[in-house]
Amino acid sequence: MDIVFVTSNKNKVREARMILNGSGIRLKVVPEELDEMQSLDVKAVAADKARRAYDMTKMRIIVEDTGFFLECWNGFPGALAKHMQTTIGNKGIVALVSKNNRNAYSETAVAYCDGHTTKLFSGRVAGSISEEARGTEGFGWDFIFIPKGESRTFAELGMAEKNRLSARAVAFRKLRDYLTR
């Protein structure tokens, strides 16, 4: 089955394809950067984008949104993490996070819309923010996010291992189970 993934992020496409590999779901990509609403909530952002992605394409689409949520900052930056990462940088973020509480979780929401129904699939992974950026294989905040039970960042673990553990993997596996049920 073909589904259109509306995203301008090639790294997300690569990960999603690896996660869905063998499921019979083929992702076609519309490389459009959709506006996103201001919210810390990745589910709200994804659901809002899904409506607009469907209106634009009139095809069966998915969109996704991912953020990380710091315990020491009451959940900030959440879905706004991208903007923090692109301005302050990973180096800036690791320096700002409290030395006493570096706990965080990452959350992904995948929204599916076929014009009749919109469905949300989310995944969450607990972890912490590293004390410095580490690793070579990844994008965004992979260099500073350590999933719970590991000592290495996602960028040190590499994509195959990340795709076993990440919030994105959990959410896309739920999508796969829904579409192939």
Added chain:
Amino acid sequence: MDIVFVTSNKNKVREARMILNGSGIRLKVVPEELDEMQSLDVKAVAADKARRAYDMTKMRIIVEDTGFFLECWNGFPGALAKHMQTTIGNKGIVALVSKNNRNAYSETAVAYCDGHTTKLFSGRVAGSISEEARGTEGFGWDFIFIPKGESRTFAELGMAEKNRLSARAVAFRKLRDYLTR
């Protein structure tokens, strides 16, 4: 002349009315909290909101957006400041800002839309972030923003003085000049 200000923020209404006092412009309020797009750019956020505010009301409307931009964070949080302020709080922000460079500016964009034309009016005021929250008269980050040339925060200066100096005042005075030209 009557104009509809679409905003859920009563403090902004109060300030705007004081700034426009004597101009002959009367603000009617539609207290709707419109979605805002994710961007650091207050002009982009205001222009986007203006289209939707007009579509909703079909009346001559204004909307506004204000943010503050930290030099030590390459402009973050900008238009996303509200989310940082409501999660981390002013106390959290003052603790995070670099001790060596607390320079910031505040920017307001007012967007006017009458269905035919959309106009943007912006104001910017240089300043810095205080080392602790101070003052009693204000809202949002008035307690931590010190306009250049002053030693007191907007919340210490009070609303009358703030309305002489603020980015909101500059932007609303440009709107007034446009509408009463």
